[in-house]
Amino acid sequence: MGRHSVFVKEKTRKGLWSPEEDEKLYNYITRFGVGCWSSVPKLAGLQRCGKSCRLRWINYLRPDLKRGMFSQEEEDMIVTLHKVVGNRWAQIAAKLPGRTDNEIKNFWNSNLKKKLIKQGIDPNTHKPLSENYQVRNETNCTDKASSLLMPKLPNMSNSAEIEQPFHFNSKRIFNSEAITRQLTEVSRNQLVSKQVFDPLFLYEFQANVNPIGHYVHHHNQIEGNQDFGFCSNFQHGQMTTESGISDSSTSRMSTSNSSNTMISHYSSAGIQMNEMLEWDADNKIDSLIQYPYVGIKNEENFSNNNNNNNPLSGENLDVFHHI
DNA sequence: AAAGACACCAACCGCCCAACC
DNA sequence: TGGTTGGGCGGTTGGTGTCTT
Structure with missing residues (x-):
């Protein structure tokens, strides 16, 4: 070393x-x-x-880790920020309280990258794949994401084909299909050119989810953040659900099935406008990252919530008693 | 039922840079 | 001023679980 x-x-x-x-x-x-x-x-x-x-x-x-699934806002945020700063995961993580660069990086590589490709967007350039595909073919580019997935891509000039999900693992595609169904050519363009938060979209999204299981875990995680990100059924190396299934991309749903669904969903992103505006590293980003959150009600301050907790409480240390 | 393929993610590796001596 | 150290970061790897054939 x-x-x-x-x-x-x-x-x-x-x-x-x-x-x-x-x-x-x-x-x-x-x-x-x-x-x-x-x-x-x-x-x-x-x-x-x-x-x-x-x-x-x-x-x-770290006690202030959010863990669990990424909310739709977080996903949008990551995509938007990645569009501007690229693979600077630390910078992106700095705008997503409770998320680590490693977590975001993994999520990007395992989930978002593919999702963008499915939407006909090059995850590297954030431009329509059809253009890049031509360029890449011409230049014999060996980019991992593109070269591996490209052969599976339908003709992107045909919007009808874009709507067809690729043949990913049938279980894992679960969320992606739901998303894809919502994304017409127009809405997909909106997603890229202008991030739009659509509560109905999320509602339908959740409608396909077994309200127990993965989801409960995340629900507790966000709303009951008293335990610093350690949920009661914490097991070493895993955040288990009531059904005993560890978190996976399959469970990446929005946050709540309670009456507070949207509120907790909003707050789960833990992103505040003033935080964004404080980001002086790249001022040009500010204008980009503000619009997804216009109108979002943020009743809870994730940071404050965490700061109010006592890291030395028995409750927190109790996590190890479950191991 | 078993083997191979695939996906996810925790952890490691190596580089860079700032602080310190 | 140059060498050393420690921390931060992005890329990559390998273990493990799940799915497909």
Whole structure:
């Protein structure tokens, strides 16, 4: 690892974290805070490198993590931001409270990328695929996303064919089909050129979902954020649902089936206009990312919600008792 | 029922950069 | 001023679960 000589000298564990390791790290950080990561493993009694501890904390143990499914706003937000900043996941994550760059990156690669391609949009350029396809064919481009998926693409000049979902895994396509059904050529263009939040769309979207199971998990996650992102049925490395099925793309539904459906859905995005406007890294983005949230009622402040929680409460530490 | 294919995601790797000495 | 260290980031990999054949 070159400069990170510590990792070579010390016997460091690799691979998945055990519940005991999680507990040690969690207890240490919540008690003493994040100082020098390189000293954390020793002080916390872990045989991990500091870098690994940092990653584990940031991507998994951190109390303010939202976890669970991405809401439609979050999806739109990611697409919109990616259009502007590209693969700068950290920048995108900074605008999505409770989400990590790694999480967003994975979600993009496993879900959004394909969704965009299905919509006839090149995920790299955010332009219609038909144009790029021609260019790529001419230049023999070996881009992974395009080259792998391109052979399956229908003729994008035929709008009727665009409506046909590709032959993805029948279960996993579940959400995507619902989305695709909603997306006429016009609406799809709107999605790209101007993000539009459509509650009805979401309502229909959810109508196909078993109200129990995956969904309940997410519901608890968002509205009952008292447990810092650890839900009561937390298991090591997994956020399980009542049906015992771990989260997957299949369960990426909007947030609530309660009477507060839309409200919690709105707030679940955890995005506020003032937060966006504070983003000085790329001012040109601001104008782009404001419109999806116009008119959105944000009754809860995700950040505040989290800040009000006590990270050292027994409830939070209780998560490890379930492991 | 079993094997292969596929999808997801946690974690690792390597590079970059800023801070420190 | 140059070397070292630590943190951050994006790309990639490998394990695991699920689906298809």
